[in-house]
Amino acid sequence: MATFAIGDFEELRVAAERSPRSVPAAQALLKHIRMAKMRESEMVVRHGSKLVERQAALGDEYWSVLEQVFLAALDVDERSLAQTCLQALNEQFPESTRVKRLVGISREAMGKYAEAEEIYKGMLEENPANQLVLKRQVCVLKAQNKIPAAIKCLNNYLKQFQADANAWQELADLYLSVSKYEAAAFCYEELVLANPTSHINHCRLGEIYYTLGGKHIAKARKYFAQSLELKKTNNARALHGLAACCHANTTFKDRNVRADVTAALHEYASEELAKLYSEQSPTLLPKVEAILETQRAAIEK
Template sequence: MSRQINWEEARDALRKIREEQIRDGARVVRLWKQVLANCAHKLGDEVWTVQEQVTVAALDCQNFDMANECITSLNRKFPNSMRVRRLFGMYFEALGRYEKATEQYEKILEEDSTNMFARKRQIAILKEKNDVLGAIESLNKYLEMFMTDFDAWMELCDLYLLFQDYNKAAFCMEELIMSNPHNHLYHQKFAEIKYTQGGSENLETARSYFAQACKLNPNNMRAQFGLLLTASNLATGHSKNQKEKNSNSKYAVWAAEQIIDKYQTTQTEEQLKDTKVLDLIKKMQENLVPQSET
């Protein structure tokens, strides 16, 4: 049997979860329910921080009764607090009562028009209601105020991709790359968008950004596959002359070699037998031998 932890250990565990920003709602709910709820007075003023933490965790776990108890307690202590309004908004969102949630967020914005949380929750509600166009419009307005919110740029990119608006999606990724040029995932996603658009110019751009993603993170297998596919396409039909085809063949062969090496070093013999990926890549390699330039 596992030992029952005491209230101090439970308190310290919740502190660590907060400090390290770990999202483990089930554990937070369990520690509160089994240990701290019956000795909350021992926490002193920290009890209010803990109850806020428990509220969010309870909503994650759809434990609405526990969430309601904590919010009610917080509201008695801090009536009309913006942070309590935020929790009420999240509570109504979780219940699907979007009008009530929006009302709470609007009250917050009346007091603080630059409140990032309230604006982002309003966008989340639009997405929940499947109003994607409304969410796109709101995100664009939001980014006029908070241009350095990388998550918002990525979210806007994904929404544009839902409508196959690749030019605007690519623009979002370009903004992210300019803000953080060392993030290999940004280069990879931008390359994938350009690859999807197709055409020789877009494929050349995609190849360049897949290559940069591989350079920034040599373990990015998705970027290596992207480089292999893009360079192969260019080598077998989209390049303008034999010199460019040979150059792209070398890119593709290099990517193939990286993929094969990683498969052979990370997969067991049985796994290698079960997969046909290596066979396909080796066949591609055979067709990528550079030819003499004329």
């Protein structure tokens, strides 16, 4: 699997900025952004707009660049540029399902959701298992703030494609937006199973269980601890979560949670947070220490 270093991106960006008329420099930058799946819409539009009229210089890569510039242009509301790219793609590939999906996305950007939905329905009649189009239907519902319908649509999608981690994360976010924390926790349990080495997934699952409170605090503490096991440095979010869970144990008594372990974990989180803030944000350190001291006093009672 190819890897893309931040340093490579910075070198390409600097080269493109220093030579704003250079087609190879812009081409190399856009290719890196495309292959690394980065979202740098303003940069893509700035450097990609000059490539739109340079088909001969780009060869077969021209069509990939057009698609990339089209999506970036919609992202920054450059509709004229987006339409230019889409028209060229449509003329070159009139029967392409990929281009039809781009047409649907353009209708979404214009707020013409009914038209976009009709395009997607037609595409699904031809291929009911088109994952990208099924996801676009969820986007159409979400854009109209039809959250319950979007949740139902995404659940139906996941019945067919259970291994889609991005879909589980989107479903979790939708559940969180309507305060369905237990359902969101189930989604993040799936994400942890799919990627057990992700400290972020463990931390977010810990936050959801902490929000549920009560009997879920012990679970939250375990996930924060596992997040810290996976990423021991610069993981302030999990450290704060661990400290908060230890403090929460003082109000919700769980006979399975030992007081000495709670105190030791809080002491560990406090020491690590003090070290982290003293190095990276010393102005906030007194406030953090005051919070931690209040928590410690409650734990030691």
